[in-house]
Amino acid sequence: MTAPRRALIVIDAQQEYFEGLLPIQHPNRDESVARVRSAIDAAAESGAPVVVVQHELQEGTPVFAAGSTTWQNHPDIAAVQDHASTRISKQYSSVFAGTGLEDWLREQEIDTITLVGYMTNNCVLASAAAAEPLGIAVEVLSDATGAIDLANDAGSASAQQVHETLMALLQSNWAAVADTETWISALKAGDPLETSDLVTSATQGRESA
DSSP: OOOOOEEEEEEOOBGGGTTSSOOOOBSOHHHHHHHHHHHHHHHHHHTOOEEEEEEOBOTTOSSSBTTSTTTSBOHHHHTTGGGSSEEEEESSSSSSTTTOHHHHHHHTTOOEEEEEEEOIIIIIHHHHHHHGGGTOEEEEEEEEEEBOOEEETTEEEOHHHHHHHHHHHHHHHTOEEEOHHHHHHHHHHTOOOOOOOHHHHHHHHHHHO
16 A cells, blocks of 8 residues: 655644633643644654644634734644744635645645644534545544534534544544554554545444444
8 A cells, every 4th residue: 555645734733722712622632732742743753744724813803813822823833833844824614725735735745634733623624524525635633633612502512522523423434533642653654544434434333323
């Protein structure tokens, strides 16, 4: 099997998710950002490109306001952001929407992106889904991402429920899901991660019900 040509995409590892209005609830945010940094370090050591993404909205907006303290990347990520292969700013959930990332990945001959960062229930999910029609394979690191508690007129779900459900959903169709340690081993070996598919996941779901 051909070794994947990976790029690590660090999505919105910003202070908004630590000190702002959208604190990550599961997995533990301090532990997850430490694993984001471990993935960055491993990618750099292996020569895989690293893309650092920041969500940016207009000054004065409640979240991700350009130049605000919560717009800044978490200190662990800020310490290495200038060594990234490229940095992009986005205004939508998907890392592809209006950013030029697809063109950059094509230029680098990247066929697989590894997603880390925040949030599982928004930008990670949207980016994984957006990669499908582009023919770009996706990996998601379950312990280097995170979700928030949700409640609205349609219902409610804890961050743990949201995160674990979306990891299973992603693995069923849009991504190969693994923890950071497993991914680092695969990166060093040049191996792809194991994934599933919708039919297999549905069959196993029926059997376990």
